[in-house]
Amino acid sequence: MVDWVNNMQEIICAGCSEITRNHDIVNYSSEDGGSQLLCSRCFNAEVAKLSGLESFDNIRIQPIGITDCAGETHQFHFTQRLLGNMVALDAVELREESPDGYRFQMIGDPEGDSFALLGRLVEKIRRTLSVKHITDDDRYGLQIADKMVRGRIEGDYSGAEHAPVVVVDGREISWDDFGRLLMTFEGWQFKLEIRDISEDL
């Protein structure tokens, strides 16, 4: 539903005419078959009306900076989307220089407290940012810090050949580089488990 490809791009919401970052825009298809690009708050208002959830807590959440275990601050932007019987709260790390940073999602109850959901999401972000799975130093370059790596699967569509990319510790690592990191463990076994973005890792 949300185009993650260029989160920094700005779009005018067809509902409130506010200039909105791409990550906060939803392509909304109405019952008459038309579609509009709406900011998440206008989208939520439409869904709330249709599903009789007028009490929905349609809050605007300001960006929050959260510091990782290396002392670096990551700027998170939040989007709350009402999806009928559930609410999805997304946190996206937005940076000018690299489109793929940390990303988190938490699913909640549309009649629940939005601030409590935000509190749980921030807790999850802090927990994740308190660990680094990859080390990077002048002598050895990129290395797997321990024997466990958590991350996210993304794609690189910039070249003629589409290639997988992984995002670990909020940094993009090419498939080739990730393969080289694994070579440290040549002959060892591994276990690959894939989970939805909203699940705990």
Ligand SMILES: [Zn+2]
């Ligand atoms: Zn709007």
